[in-house]
Amino acid sequence: MTGTPTWYDEGIQHIWLPYTQMKTATPPLPVKATSGVRITLDDGRELIDGISSWWAAAHGYNHPHILDAMKAQLDAMPHVMFGGLVHEQALKLSSRLAAMLPGDLNRCFIAESGSVSVEVAMKMAAQYFMNRGERRTKFVHFRGTYHGDTLGTMAVCDPEEGMHGMFKGMLAENLLTDLPRDAEGAERFAAFLKVNAPDVAAVITEPLVQGAGGMVFHTPETLQWIRQACDAAGVLMIVDEIFTGFYRTGTCFAIDQAGIVPDMVTLSKALSGGVAPLSVCVARDTIFDAFYDDDPMKALMHGPTYMAHALGCAAANASLDLFEREDYEAKAEAIQHQMMAELAPCGFLDNVKSVRVKGAIGVVQLEDASMIEALKPKFVAEGVWIRPFRDIVYLTPPLIIEPADLTKLTGSIYKVLSEA
């Protein structure tokens, strides 16, 4: 690259980039600053963000309320170990999340990354049965899902996505099946679960949207069928709301649309408004009760060094303030309507297979995945940050985006695809 700053030229030799074949990939763009829905590149160009930094920056970047809360926390205490000590931000966050989530989802284990919160949920599920004298070590998971990149979570991702073949022998062997999408599928799933129940600690799923697996949607009934099958078979249900949580699908949580109470819910990404690594595994009282005992062996033996990071929890509390102060359901709905109207014309292009929108998620699926890589620089040239993957071009914009900026995003998709 020409015109890149010295820190870029020197450091790029030493950094290892995510999901990237570094020999052949287009070099990453140096970013200088962010503000609202805009990313400013080092050379001064501004891009309107259509991705929200992997769906995390729900309130846009550098929101003054979040930054002020973090600055105040930074002065008082950036962090303190959570073993034997607690602090206001973590306890406040826990009681607020317990109040926001349905039913008796009341106990919060606060970690750093989404993957770790899923690992914690899986560990809780397995130990829940151990503490009750039963050994169950397997998980039921679904084709097309994504739950993280660590070895434990890889073993509940779609095997093709996670390249399970390559890692065979290293990954736990779990039970893969199809999401129940109709009454017949629900019956098949219930029967499958019943047969395998003696080995299965929990079923794990993403609710309403399989995000990183390709932005594939399902209905609230699917979640209800899974909950019913879990109840009938005596198996726990883990719902991974890391992508869907905090209004991405229209309601605060995707499970709100199904009216179900999972045994564990995982949250991250928009939890902190995209400014700090923070995740939570929230468990029902019934799960916590199985650990609450005089026997020290029945405790949950888990505790990341930076768990309940005070600065991150302060950011999350400020993020929750914003979700409470303004009507985010209305914001997501307005985005949904606008994307439906403005992405629909893409459906008439020859290279487009389908267009779909749910909440603040807009997807244009292409006929040919091989054209994706060539699209990326074209979006940048249009002044937008849109990062297609596999065969889809998608938008998950900050929920505070103004209609004119959203029109710029949808218009760029139409323009780039019609010229491709």
Ligand SMILES: *Cc1c(COP(=O)(O)O)cnc(C)c1O
């Ligand atoms: C992003 C994501 C994860 C993993 O979170 P990390 O913070 O990247 O570890 C897990 N599940 C879902 C549904 C996600 O979207």
